[in-house]
Amino acid sequence: MAEKQTKRTVFLEGFRDGIPIALGYFAVAFSLGIAARNAGLTAFQGFIASTLCVASAGEYALFTMIGAGATYLETAILTLITNARYFLMSCAMSQKIDPKMPNAHRYLFGAGVTDEIFAITIARPGRLEPMYNYGAMAVSVPAWAVGTALGIIMGNLLPVRAVSALSVALYGMFLAIIIPPMKKSLAIALCVIVGFASSWAAGAYLPLSAGTRTIVLTVGLSSLAALLFPREEESGDA
């Protein structure tokens, strides 16, 4: 680390670290766009939704709710549930903020707290530098938004088989987030396995919508996990 870094240097550092994130986002956003298209969104709506929300599972939930004609309240609750992890990430990030940092920065870089940006922010030593986050956001958020819009536009130009193949990209990304921690934590392994099983069982035997099922199972199983496997201390992992 240089002793004194200019804002420009820090921004470019964030931009550089954001490039691999942007490439991943673009591909995944494309498949998210297909889901948005199925829910009846225009490319512009998808572009704006992705620019504002910058969330994979959260937006997927949003598009599912739109497609299902859910109420706004249901949508708000599911958005809260599917994005609850950002709350935890922001809590962790708040510990790295210089208490003197102006609130304006918190309002701005806070909009771009994603799994990946959280990961590189926490991994960077020292105090949180907003310019670093802006750099990462400057390359990854446009890739996410344009990817979503292109998925909506081109989803129907692609052959059916290609769309079918791309539609699993998002689930692949979810797996990449939930599977590796299973090796280190029995509690997480159980969360995932029981999550799979109960989701299937609830879908097959209970008359619940996909959205309600997600809310009920998430709150129920996470509470159970918290009771059975309470966490001893804060940890910095994602």
Place this chain on the structure above:
Amino acid sequence: MRNWVYILVAFAVIYLIRVLPLTLIRRPIRSRFLRSFLYYVPYVTLAVMTFPAIVEATNVPLAGVAALAVGIAVSWFNGSLLTVAAACCAVVFVLEMIL
């Protein structure tokens, strides 16, 4: 028009979730239960959203099952986000060509 309201509702909720801890919470969450609950939420919710949806997303359900298996295997060996997503897509594309 309704779509815009949905988008704004989601944005408002997600923005508050991200920004409130950064602006209001100046010390770690004390409640052990709440901390643990929040810690497990992403894993449960993503698991619930992935299965059985991945099997229902493809034209041929068997291709979805294969994508799930390959996705788990590649993730297990720490494949990156992009690698896992690409592997799942490739399996479905190839299998649906054969089946």
